[in-house]
Amino acid sequence: MKIPFKNMNKTKVHAAEKLSILFLLLILIIACEKTNDLPKYNPPADHTISKDGFLHKSGLDQPLTNCVSCHGSDLKGGTTGVSCYECHGKEW
Numbered sequence: 001m002k003i004p005f006k007n008m009n010k011t012k013v014h015a016a017e018k019l020s021i022l023f024l025l026l027i028l029i030i031a032c033e034k035t036n037d038l039p040k041y042n043p044p045a046d047h048t049i050s051k052d053g054f055l056h057k058s059g060l061d062q063p064l065t066n067c068v069s070c071h072g073s074d075l076k077g078g079t080t081g082v083s084c085y086e087c088h089g090k091e092w
Ligand code: HEC
Pocket: 039, 040, 041, 042, 043, 044, 047, 053, 054, 055, 056, 057, 058, 059, 060, 061, 062, 063, 066, 067, 068, 069, 070, 071, 080, 081, 082
C-alpha cells in the first residue's frame, strides 16, 4: 500500500514542477513584450506632462514654438535624438 501512494505523490510533484516552469516561461514572455513597447527616455525635469507615462514638456500643442530648440526644427530628433513622430503621428 505504501508504494502506490508514494508514486502518486511523485507524479503530483512533477506536475507541479512542470506547471511552475510553464508559469516562469509565461512571465518571461510577458516581460520581453514589455521591453518591446514604445521607447522610454530620461527627459529633463521640465517634462512634467505625462501621456500614457511618457513625459512631455508643457506647450506640447505648439511644438514648433516650444520644442524645436532641442527636438529639432523638423521635430525629428535634433540634439535630443528623440523624434516627435516615433510614438505617434502629428498630434498638434
Ligand atoms: C531644453 C531641451 C528640450 C526642450 C525645449 C524639449 N525637450 Fe523633450 N526631451 C529633451 C531631452 C534631453 C529628452 C531625453 C532624451 C534622452 O533621454 O535620450 C527629451 C525627451 C522627451 C520625450 C520622451 C519622454 C519619455 O518619457 O520617454 C518627450 C515625449 C518629449 N521630450 C517631449 C517634448 C515636448 C512636447 C517638448 C515641447 C513642448 C519638448 N520635449 C521640449 C529635451 C528637451
